[in-house]
Amino acid sequence: MRAFTILSALAALSSAIAAPPVPSKASAYGDLTNGERLARGLPLKAPARRTKAARGSAASPVPSYTAKGHLLVRSAEDNRVLGYASNHGTVSSFITPDLDKALTLSVTLPVGATGGSQLNLAQVDSPNAFTSFGLVQDPFSTTTDISTGSSNFLYFSFTNDTPAGSSPQQPGNLPSDSYETALSSESAIWTIDIVSGTAFPTWINSDGMAATTQLFTQGRAFIAGGDPDAYYADYPANGGPITLTWVPAV
Known part of the structure; x- marks a missing residue:
């Protein structure tokens, strides 16, 4: 069992x-x-x-609009109007008192915004093929960097676009063609507010850090650097500190 x-x-x-x-x-x-x-x-x-x-x-792109304007140049010492950034294509940008000769620029912003940072200013009416108005390395500067104690400086001039926040690039620019040498430049450097008129550039040094970017004149030209006193010590000139203001184009 x-x-x-x-x-x-x-x-x-x-x-x-x-x-x-x-x-x-x-x-x-x-x-x-x-x-x-x-x-x-x-x-x-x-x-x-x-x-x-x-x-x-599947998200839709953010709608945007384009505003046009000029850059008004004032003395930083007494707020006196010196003129406008000129539209003639030279190595560095010059100041013109004639609004008819002022450079026309455009900025693209999200709908509803009046400004932003690390923006491109596209050039509208200058007789050259470069896309934007930015800063370009001086060929006689020791590096692409600007800082306190250094006479290195940058030209305001015409350049092809560079990415926002990037260190100096060589996308092609007017001073490179004029001096027949490869110079670095940056375009997406602008802080702009089309309502308040705020307008200033911030250069990014080769280490990727934003540099204190001061604006000043050399005769009728206007340029940027890290130390105007060091610049004038090496390059004596009639000039002084300036500010820029965005003025809507009529």
């Missing part, structure tokens, strides 16, 4: 191991289309959730 009981138990165990699992309704019907599920009287499958990444990839 004991042997019969053991054999019966072993047979039942063997049968249990060999029997395949019974599929659940979910696994049995999971691959059916909604049309097939309707034909069988089954509930429809829930709609698939879109992932956050999928939603982001």
Whole structure:
């Protein structure tokens, strides 16, 4: 009797191991289309959730608009108007008292915004092929960096675009063509507010850090550097500190 009981138990165990699992309704019907599920009287499958990444990839671009203006130059010492950035294509930008000869620039902003930083100022009416108005390395400076105690300086001039926040690049610029040497430049350097008139550049040094960027004149030309006193000590000239103001173009 004991042997019969053991054999019966072993047979039942063997049968249990060999029997395949019974599929659940979910696994049995999971691959059916909604049309097939309707034909069988089954509930429809829930709609698939879109992932956050999928939603982001389909996002529409932010709408933008373009504003045009001129750069008004004033003395930083007494706020006296000196003129406007000129539209004639030279190595460095000169100041003109004639509004008809003022350089026209454009800035692109998100709809609803009146300003921003690290912006490009596209040149509209200068007779050269370069896209933007920015800062270009002086060919006689020791490095592309500007700082306190250094007479290194930068030309305001025409350049092709460089990425926002980038260190000095060589995308092509007017001084490079004039001096027949590869000079570095930056275009996406501008902080602009078209309502308040705020307008100033910030140069990024070769280490990727924003440099204190001071603006001053050399005769009728206006330039930028890290230390006007050090500049005038090496390059004596009639000049002084200046500010720039965005003036809407009529």
